[in-house]
Amino acid sequence: MLKSLLCTATLLFAAISLASATGINIDTAHHHLGDDFKKGLTPSEPESLVYTATINLDSPTDIRSAELTLTAKSVVSGPTDEFLDKVYLNDKEIGTLNDYIPAQTLEEDAINIAIPIHPSILKHGTYTIKITSGSNADGSNYDDFEFYNLAMHLTETEPVTLEPPLKVAWTYELSRPLFSSPSVSLIAENVVYLENEISIKAIDANTGELLWNTEGGADLAYEEGALFAVRYANIDALDAKTGTLLWRKEYVTSDGNGPSRPIGVPGGNPVIFGDTLFVSSDKYISAIDTTNGNLEWRYELNLTDFGTGGRNYYSISSPAVSEDIVVFQFSASHSSYTGPPVAIEPGAPEPELGETIKKEGLIALDTNTGEEVWQYAYTFIVDFFPESKLSLRLKDAF
The missing domain is CATH 2.40.10.480 (Thrombin, subunit H)
Known part of the structure; x- marks a missing residue:
């Protein structure tokens, strides 16, 4: 008969990074993109269909998050299949302005837009930002809109020097049957995620308090408050703080030469x-x-x-x-x-x-x-x- 064993997980936890915010003002001037005169925009006459600007990033530290911000007026509201005003970073599309404009927005309303940028594409060097005016289906008419206060905001992690002697901050005891020992899969936003074949546990990294746990092991990934648990043929998206299920999908495919195959495999x-x-x-x-x-x-x-x-x-x-x-x-x-x-x-x-x-x-x-x-x-x-x-x-x- 299997007996429940007491497994003590001891984590030496200390703050290793702090977050600092950096704002880069790129262009505060008003720009009118499009192909026609439009009263109420500044300036009234369009300057071009495409706007470009360059910025230099001087050896940034580890970037946790980044976003491009601007204020826009008279952008066609989304969702729409036409007049798509796109934003590019080094020719890679990072967003469409229309997606940030609520329905029934008045043309004279100024809307603040923040477009997220994945930190992995930001290193030191020169970056070109391009904003384009979108057209209708046959290209005979372009969206006329205004934007200003173009900026980039970075949240960076700064290393903190740890000085000995280091002390145990807390311990957490795991009661488990005879399966493999739980392992720390990842740490995100001050939460430690442990997993093995039978469960996922979320533990407060500052106090060692159990926040939530769920049955079934999985391979884990984290992004912007969501925890993704890949379990062989299905994926659960969980609220990373509470463990609440956001969505669940099962993915199988057949190659015609055997049983259905899974979306992922352990490890x-x-x-x-x-x-x-x-x-x-x-x-x-x-x-x-x-x-x-x-x-x-x-x-x-x-x-x-x-x-x-x-x-x-x-x-x-x-x-x-x-x-x-x-x-x-x-x-x-x-x-x-x-x-x-x-x-x-x-x-x-x-x-x-x-x-x-x-x-x-x-x-x-x-x-x-x-x-x-x-x-x-x-x-x-x-x-x-x-x-x-x-x-x-x-x-x-x-």
Whole structure:
């Protein structure tokens, strides 16, 4: 009979960073984008269809959050399929002004807009900001709008020097059955998240107090107050502070050659970039919209250069994301033997060595579409005992 054991998780916790805010005033002047005179805008005459500005970031420290802010007037309110006024950072689209304009907004109303920027795309160097006026379907008419007070706001983390002697801040005792020890999966916004096969626990990093727990282990990712728990074939989005379920989705697909396959596998380490959660499984990379759980795209690793017959085996690493590409390492092998297991009697000769073809490398995908951008791989042959022929060789015990 399994007995419940008492496991003590001791965390030495000390503040290692502080947040500081930096504001960068880019342009306070009033600008009119569009193609026509419009009374009430400053200036009344349009200056262009496109506005550009450049800024320099001088070796910023670790950026926790960033946003581009401006005040706008007379932007067509969203949602809309036309007159989309877009904002770009180094030619990467980061937002559409229309999405921030409530319905029934009057043309003379000034609306303050804050567009989030993913911190990972901000390093030191020069950045070009571009704002464009959108047109109707046939391009015969453009949105005329005004904006001003363009700025960027950064929240940076500053390292704090820790001086000995360090002391234990708190301990937390975990009562658990005989499963693997819980591990610290991540720490975010002063909350420690522990998980193993049977549960997820959220603990206050300052006091050691249990905030919430839920059944079922998962691989975790955090973004802007939401915790994403990838559990094999489904994903739960939880309120990171309370554990309240925000949404739940199940994702399965069939390759026509076996049972449905999962969205993720244990240890897959999901990665969030912008509003997209990237999850890897044995042969799939999936992109999930973090706001609603919708599947944006799924890439299937399906090599065809192994030829026909036999069986293919795949494994994919956790993805790494940088701006427009998501990169992962893969390993694929092809076994030509598909027969039944073969028993090996004592004294019988060893089975003949077979060959397996292996291919390993890196693949880069477009983060928006899931289409392959490039692949770097090499192929080699490995001698092996055919997997289905391997068995225990029985020997006399006495």
